Amino acid sequence: MVILIAYFKNSFVSNGFKLVFVLLIKFLKIQYCINQKILIKENNQYMKIKVLGTRGEIEESAPYHSKRSGVLIDNKILLDCGDESFLEYNPKYILITHLHPDHAYFARHNEMPDTKAKIYAPEKYDEVNIHITNKPFKIGSYKITPIPTVHSVKVKSNAYLIEHKGKRLLYTGDMIWIEKKYRTKMKNLDFVITEASFVRKGGMIRRKKDSGKIYGHQGVPNLINIFKEYTNKILFIHFGAWFYKDIEKARKKFEKLAEQNEIEIIVGYDGLEIKI
Numbered sequence: 001m002v003i004l005i006a007y008f009k010n011s012f013v014s015n016g017f018k019l020v021f022v023l024l025i026k027f028l029k030i031q032y033c034i035n036q037k038i039l040i041k042e043n044n045q046y047m048k049i050k051v052l053g054t055r056g057e058i059e060e061s062a063p064y065h066s067k068r069s070g071v072l073i074d075n076k077i078l079l080d081c082g083d084e085s086f087l088e089y090n091p092k093y094i095l096i097t098h099l100h101p102d103h104a105y106f107a108r109h110n111e112m113p114d115t116k117a118k119i120y121a122p123e124k125y126d127e128v129n130i131h132i133t134n135k136p137f138k139i140g141s142y143k144i145t146p147i148p149t150v151h152s153v154k155v156k157s158n159a160y161l162i163e164h165k166g167k168r169l170l171y172t173g174d175m176i177w178i179e180k181k182y183r184t185k186m187k188n189l190d191f192v193i194t195e196a197s198f199v200r201k202g203g204m205i206r207r208k209k210d211s212g213k214i215y216g217h218q219g220v221p222n223l224i225n226i227f228k229e230y231t232n233k234i235l236f237i238h239f240g241a242w243f244y245k246d247i248e249k250a251r252k253k254f255e256k257l258a259e260q261n262e263i264e265i266i267v268g269y270d271g272l273e274i275k276i
């Protein structure tokens with residue numbers, strides 16, 4: 001281009017032609033910058049979410065709801081790994097909410113996961129090389145904040161707040177409750193992904209006689225109540241037996257709950273892709 005400009009400067013082409021040429025170059029340059037800006041803006045605009053599995057720890061199964069928990073973010077970060085086949089996506093990082101086998105397949109038969117991914121979880125497991133998530137950390141340009149959840153008396157559990165280029169996503173895993181002191185981090189969430197083991201109010205919550213500690217799963221209506229303070233978009237996965245009895249009816253139930261609570265509810269299925 002420089003050579004061409006130099007050629008025209010030194011040649012005997014008319015001034016009018018030179019002017020048109022220079023203007024054309026300027027126009028192309030501006031156009032190029034605009035396109036680049038738009039591209040950069042588009043890249044910043046979303047997180048790509050791919051739901052890999054939506055089935056809880058139950059016997060029931062159905063097409064599009066057969067794989068256990070797993071959500072892939074930007075083809076890089078795998079949230080929970082309830083099925084060995086999820087490793088075929090070659091995630092770079094795996095964040096496990098808790099070491100129940102429907103969220104960490106390798107805990108079912110004490111296997112060593114065959115992956116190069118860095119694995120994060122709230123506690124150690126056997127010989128698996130696990131990075132413990134007890135404080136916020138960064139993976140690349142993603143900020144991850146573990147938020148303790150109440151779910152089990154046997155294993156520790158964390159939800160994960162994932163922040164990337166202005167987007168804020170909360171992935172909870174199984175849960176009954178998030179203590180108020182941890183909720184300060186949950187403001188202005190673009191999206192919440194949570195569980196739907198039980199649709200009835202109160203879910204299934206039990207109490208250990210000796211320690212008095214509670215364990216189990218909260219009901220869908222209660223989870224909506226917790227999260228609608230922080231977001232207007234909830235994606236449900238990890239369906240319990242109730243969902244499989246009549247999937248159409250279950251979808252309608254979610255529609256009704258969305259209307260009543262004036263929020264958007266997305267009913268997950270294996271393979272669902274969304275951008276936020």
Ligand SMILES: [Zn+2]
Pocket residue numbers: 056057100102103174238
């Ligand atoms: Zn589970």
Ligand SMILES: [Zn+2]
Pocket residue numbers: 098100151152174
């Ligand atoms: Zn669990």
